[in-house]
Amino acid sequence: MIPLLRKEFLIEWRAREALATALLTGLLLLVVLSFAFDPTSPLRREAAPGAFWVTVVFSGVLAIGRSFVADRENDCLQGLLLAPLDRGTIFLAKVFAQTAFLLAAQLLLVPLFIVFFDLPLSAHLLPWLLALVLVGVGLSAAGILLAAIAVQTRAKEILLPLLLVPLAVPLLLAGLRVSQRAFAGKPLGEAVAWLHLAVGFDVIVLVVGWLLFEYVVED
Amino acid sequence: MQIGPQTVVSRSLVPLLAVCSAASMLLTLWLIFVYVPTDRVQGVVQRIFYVHVPLAMMTFLAFGVTAVASAAYLWSRNPKYDHCAHASAEVGLLFCSLVLITGPIWAKPIWGTWWTWDARLTTTLILWLIYAGYLMLRSLTMHSEQGARYAAVLGIVGALDIPIINRSVYWWRTIHPAVLVTREGGTGLTDPRMQLTLLCSVLAFFFLFAWLLWLRYRQAVLEARMTALWAAQRIPR
Numbered sequence A: 001m002i003p004l005l006r007k008e009f010l011i012e013w014r015a016r017e018a019l020a021t022a023l024l025t026g027l028l029l030l031v032v033l034s035f036a037f038d039p040t041s042p043l044r045r046e047a048a049p050g051a052f053w054v055t056v057v058f059s060g061v062l063a064i065g066r067s068f069v070a071d072r073e074n075d076c077l078q079g080l081l082l083a084p085l086d087r088g089t090i091f092l093a094k095v096f097a098q099t100a101f102l103l104a105a106q107l108l109l110v111p112l113f114i115v116f117f118d119l120p121l122s123a124h125l126l127p128w129l130l131a132l133v134l135v136g137v138g139l140s141a142a143g144i145l146l147a148a149i150a151v152q153t154r155a156k157e158i159l160l161p162l163l164l165v166p167l168a169v170p171l172l173l174a175g176l177r178v179s180q181r182a183f184a185g186k187p188l189g190e191a192v193a194w195l196h197l198a199v200g201f202d203v204i205v206l207v208v209g210w211l212l213f214e215y216v217v218e219d
Numbered sequence B: 001m002q003i004g005p006q007t008v009v010s011r012s013l014v015p016l017l018a019v020c021s022a023a024s025m026l027l028t029l030w031l032i033f034v035y036v037p038t039d040r041v042q043g044v045v046q047r048i049f050y051v052h053v054p055l056a057m058m059t060f061l062a063f064g065v066t067a068v069a070s071a072a073y074l075w076s077r078n079p080k081y082d083h084c085a086h087a088s089a090e091v092g093l094l095f096c097s098l099v100l101i102t103g104p105i106w107a108k109p110i111w112g113t114w115w116t117w118d119a120r121l122t123t124t125l126i127l128w129l130i131y132a133g134y135l136m137l138r139s140l141t142m143h144s145e146q147g148a149r150y151a152a153v154l155g156i157v158g159a160l161d162i163p164i165i166n167r168s169v170y171w172w173r174t175i176h177p178a179v180l181v182t183r184e185g186g187t188g189l190t191d192p193r194m195q196l197t198l199l200c201s202v203l204a205f206f207f208l209f210a211w212l213l214w215l216r217y218r219q220a221v222l223e224a225r226m227t228a229l230w231a232a233q234r235i236p237r
Helices: A002-015 A017-036 A044-065 A069-082 A087-116 A125-150 A156-167 A169-183 A189-216 B013-035 B044-076 B079-111 B119-140 B145-175 B192-234
Strands: none
Touching (some): A002 A017, A002 A069, A044 A087, A044 A125, A087 A189, A125 A169, A169 A189, B044 B119, B044 B192, B079 B119, B079 B192
16 A cells, blocks of 8 residues: 555656646636626636636536546556455545645645635635645545546546536535535534535445446456 | 357247247337326326336346446356346446436426436436446557456446445435425335336336347347357367
């Protein structure tokens, strides 16, 4: 597990591909969405959670889509599969590395987001960050499983969002509801159920992915 | 992909299911348009309910069959389960589309709007998107063993995700009060004639589902067998 993680982080450190993809597309989406909502309108703050999570999901999907590209070059994945390792371990290592990259990109986006959407600094940051972590794990887990599939097909760039976004709807809604309360400066209250739902989603996807990954990379 | 001659694709089942489906469908049409009394509150438009609900039930059945067949395929690697999962997903997506079409026709006069983000509607729509993606994946990985495995993984993940999606969209609309809270499920069918019509209709759509599923399944098995024969001829052993 540790060598696998080391490999992922080393590749990312050298190429900075996932981070750059997530960060730049995220920034671009934030700017475009800022144009979409009138800067003088008081409704802008209402739209902020939606804009943020759309940014997170779509920039995340694009970054995850790149996750198997390096492994396919020179049959690196083949070499990895020949190693005496459980395939589930490879899956988990990729998920954790991907989660770390996504979170790193998002943590850089958060201040920009606060600036662009003029959010009060009194916003409850902690539940918001917790939701980010949970969404990051779930999105990466489902994304890695599906990216391993999509990368083998002809339409890899298109297929991953088509498959991943509908499946990730519960995560999107959970993040949305939690941050709506956070941005309004309210305590979490009953929205804590959304965090539970996100945890449930993460656990299920991690277990299912861990079990099914070997069928995806069999050849 | 190797298809042995031992794979059973009974031909006699096709006309049998076709006759059952046609007969029960005609009976159901008569029940819906002539026999069943008009709903006192909703009026004549309520009759679409006898088409809409069975279609929705068969949609869930179809995607359930896809999930079970997907798991069976990964377990046994018998291609017939793969064909079954594929066929069922196709029929399921067709029925799901019809559910999404008949629903708004009913909703416009009753709710006053074509669409509302009610939990059930949202779940059905996301279901449609998931299985549209599933069929897209299948069309991108034409008839390969690899494609069958991928589709099976997606078939299982998709089915497991449905309860979570349903829960989340339910909360999504209930934490904020919904514009429309009335649902057709709440009224209940008290008239025995209505219950009989619904029962017949469910049966008719079940036969239709079974017929289409079997036709499509049989066609997929034959196609795979033909491809295998073709390959055997082209590449002499």
